Amino acid sequence: MDHPIKRDHARFRKIIKGKIRDNLRKYVSQGEMPIPKGNGQFKVPMPQIDTPRFRFGDKSQGGSGQGEGQPGDSVDGQPGEGQPGQGEAGEGEGNKELEVDLSLDELAHILGEELALPKIEPKGKKNMQSTVDKYTSIGTVGPDSLKHYKRTYKEALKRQISMGTYNPKNPIIVPIKSDMRYRSSTSKIEFENSAVVIYMMDVSGSMGDEQKEIVRTESFWINLWLKSQYKDIEIRYIIHDASAKEVDEDTFFRTRESGGTLISSALKLCRDIIKSDYNSDEWNIYPFHFSDGDNWSTEDTKLCLDILDNEIIPHSNVFCYGQVESRYGSGQFYKDLAARYGEENDNVILSKIKNKDAILESIKDFLGKGN
Structure with a gap:
């Protein structure tokens, strides 16, 4: 119990x-x-969180402690007592959050x-090889740390009974070397599914601090879910304006540029990272791109679609594009992707993120299909 x-x-x-x-x-x-x-x-x-406590009832209900008197009067009638306290306020903090x-x-x-997120069905086969030792059997040799005392006692008891040396009135059991039993392990090779998340973000002048905060918050919860689904996960970060570069997490969320936008620069770098480091037969690959939808030209958008069609989507579990609304962004890239792939597609997921209130729905867009 x-x-x-x-x-x-x-x-x-x-x-x-x-x-x-x-x-x-x-x-x-x-x-x-x-x-x-x-x-x-x-x-x-x-x-x-409210804890149970006494509540005062209506005075008209009667009961002890009710009757004549005014607020501040002394309880035992002594003068000068029961008056409001005097003195300075304390310096300590209050109202702390639990x-x-x-x-x-x-x-x-x-x-x-x-x-209502479904469990992810891994696409990649097996990547990370691990040896798991399971102590499922008993052996006659082993270190003292693996000694199985209960089984040792049983062996000693059986031996003494069979030899006629066991005395029920004086049940002393003395194990000898041949009685000793140890937990024995069997090694099993297991293959764990692994994943890589590649975040790409437009850091041109039209993407402000509010847009980056949305991306930061959303990526945290996406990472949290994916880490719960995979044994091993790697995260890569790419920022871009007219050119792209790989950076660490802190730089990813703090950088702000003022140049133009060539989305193809980020997709090219993403493609190169996948080619050099992640075999899609073994890895589950999740490219996420966040932008306000502005791109330099229709020619660059055509190049983006070509890279996606031939070099990113075929190797990814799913390609996710999140369009963060900005007063300076046209949102055209979302329209171009929707025209090419449709807004309901298992391989390409599009999401509009109007503000912080829309983050959870965007996460559901990206993860709700279990890809």
Whole structure:
């Protein structure tokens, strides 16, 4: 039987998860994100949870502590007591938010429940080879750390009974070397599915801080879900205006340029990364491109479509394009992709992200098909 404290703790965590799920849209739309703590744990801000407490009823109902008197009067009638306190306000902080720790799998489960996300069906075959030792048998040799005391005791007992040396009135069991039993492992080669996510973002002058914050928030939750689906995952970042370059995560979200936009520069670099580092027969490949939809020319858009058709889409689980609305962006690239692939396509997923309130629906667009 479970200890009452464990049951209460499990019930509390269930309440916590329900609160987080109820407030998930608020967290995402306000740009709040769980803080990684290491070891797969995240710190999550929580709304205040009310605890049971006494409430005062109506005075007309009677009861102890009611009768004549005014607010501030002393309880025992001594003069000078019961008056409002005097003095300066304290310096301490107040009204702190509750924070709880949840694992990656717990957060992913909350996201999956909220958006009704299906489990991903991996496209890549096998990439990461691992040797798993499972202790499923018993051997007669091994280190002391793997000694199986229960089985050793049984062997010694059987030996003493068979030899007639066991005395029920004085049941002393003394194992000898031949009685010793050890947990024995069998090694099994397993192949785990691995994934790579390649983020591309337009950092030209028309993509402002608000647009980048949307991309940052959305990519965090996309990564969270994909990490819960794959044993091993790599993430690459590409920024571009008229030219493209690979950068680290911090540079990806902080860089802002003022030049024009050649989307093909990002797609070319993405293509080159896939060719050099990721065999599509082994890897599950997820290219994501975020832009406000402006491109330099129709000729560059034709080049983009050619690269997608022949060198990116055939090697990817799915190509995802998120168009972040900007007052300076025309949104034309979305229209060009929709005209080529349609807005309902298993290989190309398009999503319009009007503002932060649309982030969760965009994530559902991208991940809702289980590709």
